Amino acid sequence: MLSTSFIGGPRDMRRQYMDAMALVRKFGKPDIFLTMTCNPNWDEITRELHPMQSPQDRPDLVVRIFRAKLEELKKRLTKQHILGKIRAYVYVVEFQKRGLAHAHFLLIMQRKYKLTCPEQYDLLISAEIPDKKKYPQLYKMVIKHMMHGPCGLLNPKCQCTKGRASCKNHYPRAFSNATSQGKDSYPIYRRRDDGRKKTVRGCELDNRWVVPYNPYLLRLFNCHVNVEACGSIKAVKYLFKYIYKGHDRASVAVTDANKADGDVDEIKQYRDARWVTPPEALWRIFSFDRSQNSPPVMQLQLHLENMHMVSFHERAKVNHVVQHPGVDRSMLTAYFEANRLHEEARGILYRDFPEWYTLQQGKVWQRRKRNTGGQVGRIVSAHPAEGERFYLRLLLNHVTGATSYADLRTVDGDTLPSFREAAQRRGLLEADDTIDECLNEAAIYQMSSALRRLFATILLYCKPNDVAELWQRHLDSMSEDYHRSTQSKTHVQQMVLIDIRNILQSMGKDIKTFPLPTIIDRYDDSHGTDREIYEEESIKPTTEDVAMKETLNEE
Incomplete structure (x- = not known):
């Protein structure tokens, strides 16, 4: 690994x-x-x-x-x-x-x-060619370094046009007399049709080809x-x-189909594939x-009680490892201890702790002498399917001043048996609030494809009360990548539904068992065929690939 x-x-x-x-x-x-x-x-x-x-x-x-x-x-x-x-x-x-x-x-x-x-x-x-007489050096550098292409119809063999009808970077851009804000993308920069042109690599280019x-x-x-x-x-x-x-x-690896899958060697895969x-x-x-x-960002450990990672030499004996001083301490347990020892620490969330405290050798949080905002904390992620670890993270994101795991499970004087029940008692699991918060947090850093997989996992394992409401709230974040290829809202929604259906199929579940919009047949090229089979049947060999078949050895 x-x-x-x-x-x-x-x-x-x-x-x-x-x-x-x-x-x-x-x-x-x-x-x-x-x-x-x-x-x-x-x-x-x-x-x-x-x-x-x-x-x-x-x-x-x-x-x-x-x-x-x-x-x-x-x-x-x-x-x-x-x-x-x-x-x-x-x-x-x-x-x-x-x-x-x-x-x-x-x-x-x-x-x-x-x-x-x-x-x-x-x-x-700027996205324009400068005045040659007024800025001669800048003019030379723009022509030399900042002119895209030429590509597209002027040069179909250009790298950004290969296999495409037009440039993947959308050059040449349209002329524009003023800069304006684009929709969910870069601004549309000012590119005036001022007559300035220059022959670059055999083609006459103007402001439409200037890289900002x-x-x-x-x-x-x-x-x-x-x-x-x-x-x-x-x-x-x-x-x-x-x-x-x-x-x-x-x-690419070729293996014997009759042999069971072995262990994945990530190191070998990486060494064989990287350039x-x-x-x-x-x-x-x-x-x-x-x-x-x-x-800098500090990754804050997240683990259940006595489930933290311990490092040791491969030749060390287990009893020596267990008895080693400080082996029972971790970043999280040190946070609990800091709350017991320092009253001023009790109003700070675990994720914000690195802004006010620094972790010293021996896993001890010490108050910063000057709060310069020099570090940002990030609790490592946890999936809803992880159960108690997920609810522990939920509590740490909302509860300050906890002095132990038991204290974190204590609500109104009652020590509850699980973090889930503690979160429930604190009102953090009312309706679908926790699931909604989970998707909102994931939407900050996950790609749309990962959000769709998370949504399918939530449907299967977390059993939300109002699936339709959850769908409406998070459809936009789950469809951002599809909006880049089509403008039809109906088409985008159908593409998201089809992807979620395929993910649920791989988990042995039918999307029809959930109150989601119906998949319309004309948008579903697979017509319900198993995803793996459909993907294999959808491969279209190129003319060059077919021609190369004749060059293979007879054996």
């Missing part, structure tokens, strides 16, 4: 994603999305090359210079506040298959500096620096999922940071 401690692994990327979404919960949605790509022709790189060398021959030099530029960008953003004062930020460094590094930043601005209207967008972001940029940053760094204003809260999950997507990877370029290898060798978020 690949643990969370393995940097760049799937669990590590998910942890970073959850940490980033904890910042969104605390400080609100990001305001600016910024991408900086390495320029292999930077003067700092080319002047250090030996005769007959190219930047590709010196990945060590390329990554060192890019890292220096990245640190300078971070300083300009967070220390000099060139785009405004920042409340929180995250960034991730990625490596393209062809080797060029790029960094994605998401910036959450302080309230005074948030972008709230098109006029503010125009102060920071900040003139100051582009002029300063002389590389591709895409700066976008984040349009709405609904785009946040997709932005964070994009920057934490991890390596490009693909793996690592020389610059990324050097980046890791130099121990440069792949990502960072500020303020």
Whole structure:
């Protein structure tokens, strides 16, 4: 198994994603999305090359210079506040298959500096070719670094158009005399039809092909620096999922159908499938940071009594492990102890504890000398199907001052036998409030596909009282990805229903047993066929695939 401690692994990327979404919960949605790509022709790189060398021959030099530029960008953003004062930020460094590094930043601005209207967008972001006579250097850099394509009809072989009728990035954009707010997406930037054109890679391009940029940053760094204003809260999950997507990877395995499934070797799968370029290898060798978020996020442990994780050497004897001093302590039990010892701690929720207290060696919470808001807490997630652990988390999110597990189960002087009953007595389970809260919290950080699976799991295991009301409340969050491909509300609703039906089928349950809208046949291409069979039968081989059959060996 690949643990969370393995940097760049799937669990590590998910942890970073959850940490980033904890910042969104605390400080609100990001305001600016910024991408900086390495320029292999930077003067700092080319002047250090030996005769007959190219930047590709010196990945060590390329990554060192890019890292220096990245640190300078971070300083300009967070220390000099060139785009405004920042409340929180995250960034991730990625490596393209062809080797060029790029960094994605998401910036959450302080309230005074948030972008709230098109006029503010125009102060920071431009999507037009500048005046060549007035800004000659900026003009050259926009033409060199910020012109998309050409693609589409002008160049069907372009990477963003392959297999498509048009550019996947929606270029060329439409002309617009003024910036306006887009719906659940980036703003529609000002792109005036001012007659400015330039021949780029053999095609005449105008303002419709300009990638949005900040003139100051582009002029300063002389590389591709895409700066976008984040349009709405609904785009946040997709932005964070994009920057934490991890390596490009693909793996195919052939096994004997007669043999029972063996153990899954995640380490082997990862090593066989990942793609690592020389610059990324050097980046890791130099121990440069792949990502960072500020303020830092602390993952708060969640476990039932005496069910916490204990680490020990593989050769240690069990009785020595059990008798080791402090083995019975955990982050959560230390929280209970802090509530017993410090009266001022009793009004703070467990998830907010890292803002006021710091965890010292020996698992002891100590009051911060200065509350600078230097850390954000995040209780690790729990699924409703986990039972008591889920209800423990529910109580910790609502109850302050608990001094033990038993105290957390005590309501009005009565110590109840389970956390579920304690939550019920406190009114946290009235009607479908808990389920509703669970879906609302999941909607902050989960993709729509995961929300649909969670909804199906809740239907099966949690037995909500008002399924129809729950469906209406969460349909929008469960259908965000489908809204990107179709505008028909009926069609979107049907696609969500079909997906939930397929998930329930895989769990051995029929969607018709729940009071949900009826699936309309014309929207259901599978017509009720088992999902696995339908997916296999739906594969359409290409002409090239069919032709390749003739090249196979006879055996």
